[in-house]
Amino acid sequence: MDEQCLSMETDLDTTHMDNTFQANEDLRLLKTTVIYGANASGKTNLIAAALAFCRFIVNSTDLKKDDPIECYKPFKLDKSFRTQPSSFKIAFLGNDNIKYQYEFSLNKKKVLSEELTYYPNGIEVKLFTRKPPVIELGEGFLDKNVTKKVLENRLFLSEAANNLGDEQMGSLYSYFKKIEFWNVMDNIARLSKKVSEIYANDSRLAQKLSQLIKVCDTKIEMTLIRERDESEFKLPNDLSADIKQNIITQNKYGIKTFHQVQGIAVETQAFELTEESEGTQILYALGGLILKQFETGGVIFFDEFNNSLHPKLCRFLIRLFHNPKSNPKNTQLIFATHETTLLDNSLFRKDQIWFTEKNKFGETELFSASDFNAPKFDAQPLMKEIEFIYGT
Numbered sequence: 001m002d003e004q005c006l007s008m009e010t011d012l013d014t015t016h017m018d019n020t021f022q023a024n025e026d027l028r029l030l031k032t033t034v035i036y037g038a039n040a041s042g043k044t045n046l047i048a049a050a051l052a053f054c055r056f057i058v059n060s061t062d063l064k065k066d067d068p069i070e071c072y073k074p075f076k077l078d079k080s081f082r083t084q085p086s087s088f089k090i091a092f093l094g095n096d097n098i099k100y101q102y103e104f105s106l107n108k109k110k111v112l113s114e115e116l117t118y119y120p121n122g123i124e125v126k127l128f129t130r131k132p133p134v135i136e137l138g139e140g141f142l143d144k145n146v147t148k149k150v151l152e153n154r155l156f157l158s159e160a161a162n163n164l165g166d167e168q169m170g171s172l173y174s175y176f177k178k179i180e181f182w183n184v185m186d187n188i189a190r191l192s193k194k195v196s197e198i199y200a201n202d203s204r205l206a207q208k209l210s211q212l213i214k215v216c217d218t219k220i221e222m223t224l225i226r227e228r229d230e231s232e233f234k235l236p237n238d239l240s241a242d243i244k245q246n247i248i249t250q251n252k253y254g255i256k257t258f259h260q261v262q263g264i265a266v267e268t269q270a271f272e273l274t275e276e277s278e279g280t281q282i283l284y285a286l287g288g289l290i291l292k293q294f295e296t297g298g299v300i301f302f303d304e305f306n307n308s309l310h311p312k313l314c315r316f317l318i319r320l321f322h323n324p325k326s327n328p329k330n331t332q333l334i335f336a337t338h339e340t341t342l343l344d345n346s347l348f349r350k351d352q353i354w355f356t357e358k359n360k361f362g363e364t365e366l367f368s369a370s371d372f373n374a375p376k377f378d379a380q381p382l383m384k385e386i387e388f389i390y391g392t
Contacts, residue, residue, distance in 0.1 A: 002363070002365075003087075004046070004364065004365065004366045005366070006033070006046065006334070006354060006366060007368075008029050008030045008033060008332060008334075009027065009028070009029060009030070010028045010030055010349075010351055011350075011351040011370050013350060013351060013370075015349055016322070016348070016349045018322050018323065019031055019032065019322045019348070019349055019352060020349075021324075021330040023093055023097070023330075024093065024097050024098075024099075026122060027093070027099065029330075029332070030332070030349075030351065030352050031321045031322055031327065031330060031331075031332055031333065032318055032321045032322065032332065032333040032334070032335075032348075032352055033332075033333070033334045033335075033352050033353075033354060034335055034336075034337060034342065034348065034352060034353055034354070035047075035335065035336040035337070035354045035355070035356060035366075036337065036340070036343070036353065036354070036355050036356070037336070037338075037355055037356035037357065038338075038357075039338070040358070041357055041358055041364065042356040042357075042358060042364025042366075043303075043336040043356040044303050044304075044336060045364060046336070046356060046364065046366065047181070047301050047303045047334070047336055048303075049088075050181070050301060050334075051181045051301070052071035052073070052088075053071070053088040053090065054176050054179050054181070055071060056069070056071045056106075056155065057155060057157065057158055058158070058173075058177055060154045060157075060158035060159070061158050061159055061162045061163055063151065063153050064151075065151055065153075066153070068108050068109065068153075069106055069107070069108055069109065069110070069111075069153055071086075071106075072086055072106055072107055072108045073086070083107070085106060085107050085112050086105065086106060086107070087103065087104070087105040088103060088104060088105075089102070089103035090102055090103070092175065094118070094171065094175060095171055095174070095175065096171075098118055098119060098120055099118065099119040100116065100117070100118045100119075100172065101116070101117045101118070101119075102115070102116050102117075102172075103115050104130075104155060109152070109153060110132065110152035110153050111130070111132065111152060111153065111154070112132065113130060113131055113132075114128075114129075114130035114155060114156055115128070115129050115130065116128050116157060116172075117138075117140075118140055120140075125138065125139060125140040126138025126139065126140060127140045127141050127168075128141055128156065130156050132152060133152075135148040135149075135150070135156055141168070142168050143166055143168065146160060146164055146166050147164055157169055157172065157173060161173035178296065178297075178298040178299075179298060179299045179300075179301070180289060180293060180298070180299070180300045180301065181301045182286075182289070182300070182301070182302055182303070183302075183303040183304060188281065188282055188285050191285040191286070191289060192255075192273070192281065192284060192285040192288075193250070193253070194289075195209075195284065195285055195288030195289060195292070196225050196252075196253035196255060196288075197252075197253065198288070198292055199225050199288060200225045200226060200227050200253050205288075205292065205295070206223075206225055208291050209284070209287055209288050209291055210222050210223040210224075212283075212287045212291065213257075213280070213283060213284060213287065216283060216287075216313055218276075218280050218283065219259055219260075220257045220258065220259060220276075221258050221259060221260055221268055222257075222258045222268070223256065223257050223258070223273075223284070224255070224258070225253060225254070225255050225256075226253070226254055226256075227252060227253055227254075228248075228251070228252060228253065228254050230248055233247065233248055233251070235247060254272075255273035255284065256270045256271065256272065256273070257270070257271045257272075257273055257275075257280075258270055258271075259271065279309055279310065279313075282307070282309060283309065283313065286302075286309075286317065290317065290320065290321075290331075293331045294320075294326065294328070294329065294331050295329070296329065296331075297329035297331050298331055299331070299332045299333075299334065300331065300332070300333050300334070300335075301334050301335070302333070302334075302335040302336070303335070303336050304336065304337065304338075305335035305336065305339075306337045306338070306339035311339055311341045311342060314337075314339060314342060315342065315344075315347060318333070318342070318347065319347070321333045350368070350369040350370045351368060351369070351370045352369075353368065353369035354366060354367065354368050354369070355367055355368075355369070
């Protein structure tokens with residue numbers, strides 16, 4: 001099976017330069033990338049592979065001796081691949097704005113190889129190479145006294161960051177912890193809970209989220225997030241203490257929306273967020289995550305980004321990533337969708353558009369619109385983007 005690569009590097013196109021940013025002296029990157037494909041073409045599997053890669057890095061040290069490696073999922077439509085290793089590779093900019101390349105291969109039981117390289121001043125320098133049972137520290141690895149032992153089903157990068165206290169590896173490990181993965185249909189309740197926990201204690205962000213929801217033509221004048229007191233929960237006395245505590249924890253934050261009463265300019269009516277449309281609930285969750293990530297930078301992966309959201313609203317959220325005022329730290333968005341109305345040359349450059357397709361062997365192939373002459377599409381009307389960005 002051939003290697004498939006998704007790149008966020010720009011090509012030579014000079015259109016929509018706000019959709020890009022100069023990452024360092026030698027590298028210009030895209031702020032967003034969209035992945036299109038027919039049902040069962042593999043676009044979800046592409047994001048799932050990225051999730052498996054990052055989740056294994058973040059959770060590797062949770063594995064005990066002889067635990068299976070869950071992210072190992074070989075290609076099953078070819079018998080010769082069912083027991084073959086899976087390989088992952090990523091090139092990224094660390095917190096020091098230097099390019100790193102990290103890769104590993106594994107099977108169900110153990111890590112078969114692992115390598116980390118970086119490029120200070122554009123020069124390739126090895127940090128470490130692992131070919132079990134040997135781990136060789138390169139000249140770029142600062143602490144040469146670090147313990148070079150790790151369980152065969154764990155990653156050395158994760159082990160050094162978490163259990164060996166290595167600050168250099170810890171900084172790189174933190175990069176992967178910041179990457180967000182969401183499927184809006186499966187995880188919307190969990191994402192809403194996460195957003196509420198963050199925003200209940202940050203009035204400035206909460207105000208920005210309220211403003212975002214207001215300008216998106218939801219007819220909502222304001223949103224209010226607050227932590228509920230335990231006395232507000234009227235639960236049956238015969239419930240066990242554990243069940244009561246679980247209910248309270250799961251419903252700890254209350255989210256109110258306020259609509260103007262028709263014909264009365266100064267009066268509003270409060271609703272629970274759960275009384276709003278599915279699209280509004282998704283906007284609350286996605287909008288909250290996006291605004292929070294704009295504060296820190298990083299990467300967000302969304303699968304089925306368009307579900308229950310009007311295409312016009314999808315465009316608005318995408319443009320927030322492109323605008324340097326709303327996205328000053330160049331947070332990147334990678335999302336999969338089947339919403340073809342977003343295929344618009346007023347919104348995307350060709351190098352931002354990727355396609356998945358199954359070949360005759362059932363393998364997913366990934367290719368960019370830059371590889372051929374993409375058709376042009378009419379532009380769609382914008383929402384109140386300027387009003388939100390500038391807070392007018």
